[in-house]
Amino acid sequence: MKRPKFKPEAYIGGKALKPETLMMNYGYNPQWSEGAIKPPIFQTSTFVFKNAEDGEDFFKMAHGEKMSGPIRSPGLIYSRLNNPNLEIFEDRMTLWDEAEACAVFESGMAAITTVFFGFLNPGDVVLHSEPLYGGTDHLLNKVLAGYNIRSVGFRAGSSLHDIENIIRKENISENIKMIFIETPANPTNELVDMKACAEIARRFSTPEKKVSFCVDNTFLGPLWQHPLKHGADLVLYSATKYIGGHSDLVAGAVLGPGELIGRLKSLRMCFGNMASPLTCWLMTRSIETLKLRMTCQMKNARYVANFLRKHPKVKKVYYLGHIAPTDRQYNIYKDQCLSSGAMISFDIKGGKKEAFTFLNSLKLINLAVSLGGTESLVQHPGAMTHSGIAPQDRLRMGISDSMIRISVGLENPDDLILDIKQALDKVK
Numbered sequence: 001m002k003r004p005k006f007k008p009e010a011y012i013g014g015k016a017l018k019p020e021t022l023m024m025n026y027g028y029n030p031q032w033s034e035g036a037i038k039p040p041i042f043q044t045s046t047f048v049f050k051n052a053e054d055g056e057d058f059f060k061m062a063h064g065e066k067m068s069g070p071i072r073s074p075g076l077i078y079s080r081l082n083n084p085n086l087e088i089f090e091d092r093m094t095l096w097d098e099a100e101a102c103a104v105f106e107s108g109m110a111a112i113t114t115v116f117f118g119f120l121n122p123g124d125v126v127l128h129s130e131p132l133y134g135g136t137d138h139l140l141n142k143v144l145a146g147y148n149i150r151s152v153g154f155r156a157g158s159s160l161h162d163i164e165n166i167i168r169k170e171n172i173s174e175n176i177k178m179i180f181i182e183t184p185a186n187p188t189n190e191l192v193d194m195k196a197c198a199e200i201a202r203r204f205s206t207p208e209k210k211v212s213f214c215v216d217n218t219f220l221g222p223l224w225q226h227p228l229k230h231g232a233d234l235v236l237y238s239a240t241k242y243i244g245g246h247s248d249l250v251a252g253a254v255l256g257p258g259e260l261i262g263r264l265k266s267l268r269m270c271f272g273n274m275a276s277p278l279t280c281w282l283m284t285r286s287i288e289t290l291k292l293r294m295t296c297q298m299k300n301a302r303y304v305a306n307f308l309r310k311h312p313k314v315k316k317v318y319y320l321g322h323i324a325p326t327d328r329q330y331n332i333y334k335d336q337c338l339s340s341g342a343m344i345s346f347d348i349k350g351g352k353k354e355a356f357t358f359l360n361s362l363k364l365i366n367l368a369v370s371l372g373g374t375e376s377l378v379q380h381p382g383a384m385t386h387s388g389i390a391p392q393d394r395l396r397m398g399i400s401d402s403m404i405r406i407s408v409g410l411e412n413p414d415d416l417i418l419d420i421k422q423a424l425d426k427v428k
């Protein structure tokens with residue numbers, strides 16, 4: 001894919017500056033706002049046109065019409081279509097994934113839903129990894145089924161050969177329109193081989209029907225994994241998580257080639273599911289510290305995972321940093337992940353009763369769904385985020401009643417371990 005057209009301030013002496021450097025100023029000129037070093041919140045629904053000709057031109061540009069006169073930059077019209085806070089944040093987001101364009105939504109689910117409605121039609125099949133976040137699973141298997149869009153799952157960790165066998169067995173080769181994956185999988189941390197998925201997408205595309213390959217990169221991105229470099233067409237985020245990073249907002253994002261993102265922005269204009277100026281302003285502030293936060297969380301998670309691995313009341317730890325070189329997933333990990341991230345799941349010895357005793361005994365770590373915030377969060381996927389999936393399907397996907405998921409935050413890791421230890425001591 002083409003590299004984005006970075007703005008001149010992204011370079012010094014022809015050398016590209018790093019994303020973490022550009023998070024502080026890229027795409028915003030203080031002179032636009034009385035010298036304010038940070039962009040103000042443009043808390044406005046509409047924008048005043050200089051004259052009627054401008055208004056007419058801006059609408060033409062918004063509808064994708066070619067301009068007959070000199071090319072001008074698209075002007076601000078109305079905050080459902082465009083707003084400075086939305087545009088500054090979208091521009092900055094493109095830097096991490098080196099994407100051409102970005103579209104921001106009011107939630108991760110709004111981003112995912114818009115991608116499905118933008119690229120699928122009745123009769124199409126979505127081939128997807130399992131497990132997926134419970135909300136995405138529900139959307140695919142319950143809601144889209146009502147629109148005659150079928151979904152067929154394959155277990156995260158499947159080889160190219162395994163996926164081909166499923167396509168053959170389900171007789172879907174003619175109808176595959178999208179491959180949608182989450183890697184690492186939520187909550188099992190199993191990795192999906194992106195190169196294998198890109199190969200399937202390529203093989204089953206025809207001149208009339210392009211198979212889109214979409215990756216939900218919420219767990220590791222945008223710092224530790226860049227799916228567009230591994231053949232994905234679109235990369236998606238629940239920006240509620242690491243990008244927002246403070247558990248005080250809900251948002252989503254999709255990145256990829258300008259043409260595909262343009263299609264999603266047209267739909268967003270109809271659905272009205274763009275992020276608000278305040279949400280974008282909060283996220284623009286948050287991504288200044290994204291690298292700092294994600295790096296600290298990654299380091300903290302390593303301490304916590306190593307402690308859990310040695311604890312006699314823990315049966316199994318699911319953590320990317322523990323994948324052994326002899327494991328089939330190791331090469332995938334080395335190829336596509338830049339770090340082990342900060343998400344850990346583990347099976348406690350016993351079952352739901354023991355898991356609940358542990359959860360109810362924690363004093364510091366919060367019992368709440370979501371992830372990627374500054375504070376550590378813990379939850380029981382079987383009873384919470386993935387409770388909408390039938391119990392037998394959950395088990396098939398590797399989500400047992402003894403599984404607990406932890407999102408590791410910025411606390412001192414010794415304090416986290418102290419809390420986990422005392423809670424495990426309460427489990428009989």
Ligand SMILES: Cc1ncc(COP(=O)(O)O)c(C=O)c1O
Nearest residue numbers: 107108109133186218238240251
């Ligand atoms: C991996 C993943 N994708 C998507 C979503 C949905 O995002 P949101 O809650 O921002 O709508 C979540 C939410 O937990 C998630 O964990």
